[in-house]
Amino acid sequence: MKKTRYYPFERNRYFYGKLLTVRDFESEQKYFNDKRRMMNRLLHGSGVLTGLQVVAVDDKSVSVEMGAAIDALGREIVVPTPMTLKLSMMDGFSNNEYAKNVYLCIAYDEKDKEPVHAVANSSVRSDEINDYNRVLESYRVFIREDAPDPASLPLANLSDQTVVLYQDSKVRVLQTTPRYVNPGQLFEMKLRFEKTLKAGRLSFQYELAADRVEAMDGTTIAFQEPQDEPDSEYEMKVLLRADSTASVKSTIGVQQGSAVLKLDDRQLDIQAQAVGEVQIIPTSVHEKLMNDFVKQSLEASLEAPTEPCIYLAKICLIKMGATYVIENVEQVPFGEYVYNSSVMYRLGQTSQYREDTAGQFVTKSKVKTLAPGQPPQFKVNYNKAISELSFDLSIPAGGGSGIAGILSGVVDIPVEPFTKIAVSPFGRATKSFFSGEIAHGLGEGNVLIITSLEESSGDAFSDMLSSGDRVYGGASDVFKGSEFEPDAPEVKIGTIAYPQKGTFRIGVKVQQTSEPMNVRVRWWAYSAEMASTVRSGGDSIEDALSAAMREAASAGSGAE
The missing domain is CATH 2.60.40.10 (Immunoglobulins)
Structure with missing residues (x-):
């Protein structure tokens, strides 16, 4: 199909006794087609409307599912039934090398249909007196081996x-x-x-x-x-x-x-x-x-290529012996989609509402100063009404490193980019990063180390006194999709303690980051004596944490 010019529009004017010829009927069709296609182009754009997924069915063939699209000239492309295609049999595929990326494209096409005997053409076309009664609006699928400009x-x-x-x-x-x-x-x-x-x-x-x-x-x-x-x-x-x-x-x-x-x-x-x-x-x-x-x-x-097409998939091929195999298929690699107004409206509505946060909770930490000589206290409470897990630490006056048995600090762990673009059947990419050895200051021996993801900066205790700061405990992906979602990527935190050296190390496992950043981790180190003396209603720290976590889990599952 050659590049069309939609305008100026010109339609038939009918009058009694007018002699209608082929030109009149063709211009009647062209008038409505051109108007519709121009509106398609200006109001909707071009790309895939629905369906047309490309799936690898074996090492050398792909399947194109049924669907619809609009090309850059506003013409509708409809694939009514799924089709299976062997790459080597498709137009545009060459066997010059097998380790390459190829692009599966679809374009509008027309085909003549229903041959009939054309009596009127017999005098001018004596060698061929048959013509076609229909034009089928169809498509063609082919391969391009070069990425588009x-x-x-x-x-x-x-x-x-x-x-x-x-x-x-x-x-x-x-x-x-x-x-x-x-x-x-x-x-x-x-x-x-x-x-x-x-x-x-x-x-x-x-x-x-x-x-x-x-x-x-x-x-x-x-x-x-x-x-x-x-x-x-x-x-x-x-x-x-x-x-x-x-x-x-x-x-x-x-x-x-x-x-x-x-x-x-x-x-x-x-x-x-x-x-x-x-x-x-x-x-x-x-x-x-x-x-x-x-x-x-x-x-x-309305600017468009003379013969436009839509890139349905990028197919990654690898060489296997004397031939090739399909390694991966990436759908619509250049984002050529058309979203109708109803879809955009629904998506706009969805973004205004919070996702269901059942089973999710926010953790908060708070430090309070006690009179000198009083024993330190550690309380864990769960507020079911607002899904909040709070950690309250009370320490005698003197603060920080002056309190025997408990110390706190923060460490920034650098994270390098390792973005993974294509979808992998093995799941999302993850990578671990580690801090250097940290001296907790409690000397040799076993210590209890508690860690959390922090979105704040400052000294060990003053940050936690700010109600606007957030300290996330456990897996950060719990809050994904909610208003409590952290700015940092999904993180899992682990620790290694070295009792004979009086040090420890923190590690974070991060999922899919594409820019360098620092992940800030807050840590609390408790000596064995402190862990056994700090109470929450007569329970140890571990018991208090376990009880609060069980209550939070029960609330998230709907248990009374």
């Missing part, structure tokens, strides 16, 4: 600009920056790495060349593909700050001659010339983007 995707440059820093048959490196920022604003530059699964371990390092932009963590940008669970896509975020000068343009790219891109020990020849542009504006970025969109010309709004 980022600028060719729908709404690609609406809010961001993506440039290609490097590309070959095995690796592609993309840089994405926002189109507009305000003076002094912190913003993220995203680096996206796409590679074939067996290409080797990817590493990329370069010096950032930026005008009117400051890199918050230094100008040396370095990425190293993690060794565990190799993937085909990774994303890295770099934090930048815009200049304080307004109404200027900033450029961001790679300093000439500084880039080193490797696959294992093999260095690739990279000559990065592409740069991204960021405009620093004094007005609202949101309003500027909306103005750019609504004020663009009709021609620009």
Whole structure:
């Protein structure tokens, strides 16, 4: 199908005795088709409407489920029944190499149907007097072995600009920056790495060349593909700050001659010339983007490729002997979806309500000073009405390290990025990070160490006196999806004590983080004597904690 021009619209004018020809009937259809397709394009956009999932059925074949889509010319694509396709039999698939990524695409197509005897054409088409009575609006499915230019995707440059820093048959490196920022604003530059699964371990390092932009963590940008669970896509975020000068343009790219891109020990020849542009504006970025969109010309709004298609899946192939096997299938890799207004309304409603928090609770800690000479106290209470688990510590005047048998502190554990992009059948990626050895100050011997995730800073006790601070005990994923969700990623905390050295170590297991950060852990260390003398209604610390936890669990399960 050739690129169409929807406008100006022209329809038939009927009058009594008018001679109707093929041209009149064709223009009647074209009038309504063009209007509908233009509205599809302007009101809805292009992409998958529903269904069209791509599933690997064996090592060399995929299945495309039934579904519907709208292409970049506003034409509807409907797949009425599932179909199974062998990659090697599809248009566009070549056998030049097997370790590669290929893209499964779908495009609008028309096919003639119902051949009939055309008497009127026999005088001019003596060699073929048959014609077709119907046109079937259909589709064609094919393979593209090259990733599309980022600028060719729908709404690609609406809010961001993506440039290609490097590309070959095995690796592609993309840089994405926002189109507009305000003076002094912190913003993220995203680096996206796409590679074939067996290409080797990817590493990329370069010096950032930026005008009117400051890199918050230094100008040396370095990425190293993690060794565990190799993937085909990774994303890295770099934090930048815009200049304080307004109404200027900033450029961001790679300093000439500084880039080193490797696959294992093999260095690739990279000559990065592409740069991204960021405009620093004094007005609202949101309003500027909306103005750019609504004020663009009709021609620009309807701009589309001559033969548009929708990328349904990225299929990762690996070489196996003399042939290939399908390793992974990523659905709609470039986010080409169309969300109707009803779906958007329901999603908007959902975001306004809290998810059910049954079985979840918030932990709070509080320190109180007692008169000198009084024994320290440790109380644990559970408030069923507000799902709150509180820890109250009372210590004699003198505070902190002056109290024999109990000490507290915080430690910041650095977490490096290890984002995992594609969906894995083995679950989400996790990685553990550890602190150095911490001297608890209670001397040699066994100690009881209690840890919690903290979202505050300061000294050992004053932070806990602030009602706005949060100290999370146990698994942080308990609060995921609620208003109590911590800013830090999902964390599990463990400790190792060294009784003969009087030290301990804290470890955290983190799930899927894409930027460097510090996880702050608060710890309490109790000597054996303190643990046996601190009471909560006659119970030991462990008994008090166990009783409160049982009550919280009972409340979460609906027990009275």
